[in-house]
Amino acid sequence: MSFEIARSGINAVSGSLEAISNNIANSGTYGFKSSRANFSAMYAGSQANGAEVSSVSQSLEKSGGLLNTGRGMDAMIQGRGFFAVKDSAGQQVYTRVGIFNVDKDGFVVDANGRKAQGYNAVLDANGRPVPGAGLGAFGDLKVPTGQIGALASDKLQFNGNLSADWKVPGAPGPLPAFNPNDPTTFNSSITSVAYDSLGNKHSSTQYFVKTAANTVQVRYTVDGALQAAPVTTLNFNAQGQLTAVPAATLNVALTNGANPLAIAIDYTGTTQFAGETTTLTNNANGNAAGTMTGTSIAADGSIIATYSNGQKQSVGTLAVANFANENGLVAISDTSWEASVETGAPLFSRPGTATASALSTGAIEQSNVDMTGELVNLMTAQRNYQANTKVISAENEMMQNLMQAV
DSSP states (O other): OHHHHHHHHHHHHHHHHHHHHHHHHTTTSTTOOOEEEEEEEEEETTEEEEEEEEEEEEOTTSOOOEEEOOOTTBEEESSSOEEEEEOTTOOEEEESOOBEEEOTTSBEEETTSOEEEEEEOOBOTTSOBOTTOOSOOEEEOBOOOSEEOOBOOOEEEEEEEOOTTOOOTTTTSOOOOOOTTOGGGOSEEEEEEEEOTTOOEEEEEEEEEEEETTEEEEEEEETTEEOSSOOEEEEBOTTSBBSSOOOEEEEEOOSSSSOOEEEEEEOTTOBOOSSOOEEEEEEEOOBOOEEEEEEEEOTTSEEEEEETTSOEEEEEEEOEEEOTTGGGOEEETTTEEEOOTTTOSOEEEOTTSTTOOOEEETEEEOOOOOHHHHHHHHHHHHHHHHHHHHHHHHHHHHHHHHHHHO
16 A cells, blocks of 8 residues: 555656646746646545645746837736737637737737737728727737828917017018018018828918017918918917917918818917017928838737838737636647636736736746746655655565565
8 A cells, every 4th residue: 555655646746847847948938827736635535545736726827027128019918917819720829928020911910920819990091090989899900001191281289489579570660561581571480391181291381470569460371372361360468478369270272182271270378478489389280191110019008000201000909818717727838828618708908907907018028937946846846756765665675574574
């Protein structure tokens, strides 16, 4: 009987050594989760019958260290959760290794070529996200690899300080007729760049003319041509603040086949204080057409596409999967897991919302193996193995002595 008990002990220790050796072998594997062999006693009725490895548990709740890579398509889940990917056979598995790329067909894939799962953006005919559409359909995450169309400018925001020290042009005589080519007929000017519906650039210049103590008139040119309208009046109070924000829309007919420009100009925040004339904001929306030049991942899982025209936009969102019982996940090759009956259905969320953890971008998760602890476990297993072999040796010696006595 002692032989069988010692043999079961050796078998149990061998199972523990398998878990320990696998942990040590994967100490440098990204996203790896260490495992531990759990022993339990065996009995035949009330008679002790040795030991066995009753289960192998995974330390899924323990995160590995963060390794900064600086690579735009690398991401690490900061807490619980898994990236979902599908292999070529359509099997959905889960991984903690956030090394992604965009393949030749525009699919977001992991380092093993499996397609990442997420929410595809709802895009319009020009390849731009539809405002208010929210997250798109869930499935294979695909990035539109073409270009985005031009966006005509329809808003221009300007604010700054129009110096109270300005003199009225022509004073003490009459106000001269405005002439954009004669700097004596205005006090200051600022030029903005606007785009038409075809993506052509247009130069729009505002000319500020002080007409009274607390009044500044604004005239406009587009591509050097003086516009008859609008003529905007900015009225300031004694504290240098606008008494009201005027409505000003610059309407320009174009001859290049593009739609007419209609740019609403917002002067909110403009002041009239003594001292320097300053410009704080001078931004018009709109842009030319552009071709995608690269992608990166944001902390909320958004796939951010960068274009040759300097624009950036979200073209999809990586999903993070959580499980009611993540310890029921079954480990498979390629540092991945598959769901089982014990895990329950995966719960998908955008990173940083609900139960899904946010992402650390430009980084990947290292193995969570504690090498020092594993070496201690290895020495302990070795002692247990030696003790069990000692029992077999002692039992064998006792049997020999018994046989000799007979």
